[in-house]
Amino acid sequence: MSRLASAGTLWPEITVLERGWLSANSILFAAPAGAAPAGAALVDTGYCTHAEQTLALVHAALDGQPLARILNTHLHSDHCGGNAALQAAxxxxxxxxxxxxAVQVRDWDEHALGYIPTGQQCPRFRVDATLEPGSEVSLGGRPWQIHAAPGHDPHSVILFEPEARxxxxxxxxxxxxxxxxxxxxDGEDAFAAVGATLDLIERLNPATIIPGHGPVFHHLAPALATARARLDGFVQSPLRHARHAAKVLIKYKLLxxxxxxxxxxxxxxxxxxxxVQLRTRHFSHAEPGAWLATMVDELVAAGAARREGERIYNA
Known part of the structure; x- marks a missing residue:
């Protein structure tokens, strides 16, 4: 499922393309009147199997205006998988x-970029510049702050417009x-980085949040409370996070x-x-085939998958 989300309290230049969970949300900024040289910009581009849909959504939203810029908050395949198709168009x-x-993209090192290790796809695309934390980028005719947001991905950034928060x-x-x-x-300590990024977001105190997945929302405090409770659970039990991550990766492929x-x-x-490394590190006592079947069983029990004989279906 993908749809044009209502801009709500956002200004008219912004269109949020709320995507299904295989693709990240995309945020399209039309060029405001008198700002044609900057052109329209798209933040994040979805997964490659949705590229045709991405092109159709962007073309429809631009209504004849050319796309001048692509910005990627990070390079997971669901956020940049549409880059190549958009660059071709x-x-x-x-x-x-x-x-x-940037070096890994220019060399197209699919191992270092994580696409081969996660069993995902991403067509090769071109990179022209980087979004440097501490600087600003103009979107919709307004300056947006670029902030480093490590944790989920060590290279991720978030974008903040302080006037409208x-x-x-x-x-x-x-x-x-x-x-x-x-x-x-990968065996690196990163839960503290997640917490630091949540603290940063709390200090920014946004009034409106456009997330990578799910609808636009406006209530920061309960979202932070939910995130911190989840983080505390993972810190107390890294095994819980490993199990969650395994099911997310399997579910993503089922999607x-x-x-x-x-x-x-x-x-x-x-x-x-x-x-493979996740299972070896955290579940080495379990035979690989049996462990994989258990992960699928847990997805089925949660209503995220279903079985019919030997076949497994997305649900």
């Missing part, structure tokens, strides 16, 4: 990414949580496939080194 589009991985929070804060803390899956048989899922699992 608008060859002159300028693409700026969160700092830290409007925050593009990416996966650092959702209305009911935040994204998987990927550095933890892409829609259905797969057990053998196909097992074959994919064996190529997704992030999952």
């Amino acid at each position: 608008w060859p002159q589009v300028h693409t700026a990414i969160a700092p830290g991985q 409007l925050l593009i929070s990416a996966d650092a804060l959702w209305e009911k949580g935040f994204g998987v803390v990927f550095p933890e899956l 892409e496939w829609q259905q797969i048989d057990q053998d196909g899922l097992q074959a994919w699992f064996e190529t997704a080194s992030t999952l």
Whole structure:
């Protein structure tokens, strides 16, 4: 599911493309009157299997205006998977990414970028610049602050417009949580970085939050309370986070496939080194096939998947 979300209290230049969970939300900024040189800009571009849909949504929202800029809050495949298609449609589009991985993009190192280890796809795209924390970028004719937001991804940034107190929070804060803390899956300590980013968001005190997934929301305090409670649970039990992350990665692939048989899922699992290492690090007592079946069973029990014989379906 994708839809044009109501701008609500946002100004007219902003269109929020609220996407299904396989794709991140996209935020489109039309060029305001008299600001044509800056052109229209799109923050985050969805997953590659939704590229045709992304193009259609952006074309419809722009209503003939060219796309001048792409900005990526971070380079997870659901946030930048539409870059290549948009660059093909608008060859002159300028693409700026969160700092830290420009070399890997230019060399197209799919291992370092995490696409091969997670078993996900992302067509090669071009990078022209980086979004440097501590600086500003003009969007919709207004200056937006760029802030580093490590935790979910060590290179992620968030964007804040202080006059309207409007925050593009990416996966650092959702209305009911935040994204998987990927550095933890590689054995790095990153829960403290999640907490520091939540503290930063609290200091910014946004009145309106456009998250990476889910609807625009306006109530910061309960969202922070929910996120901090979840973070505390993960800090107390890293195993809980590992189990959650495994199911998220499997569910994400089910969203892409829609259905797969057990053998196909097992074959994919064996190529997704992030999952293999996660199981080895946290669940080494369990035989790989049985552990994978248990993760699927838990998704089924939660209503996030269903089984019919040997086939597993997204739900």
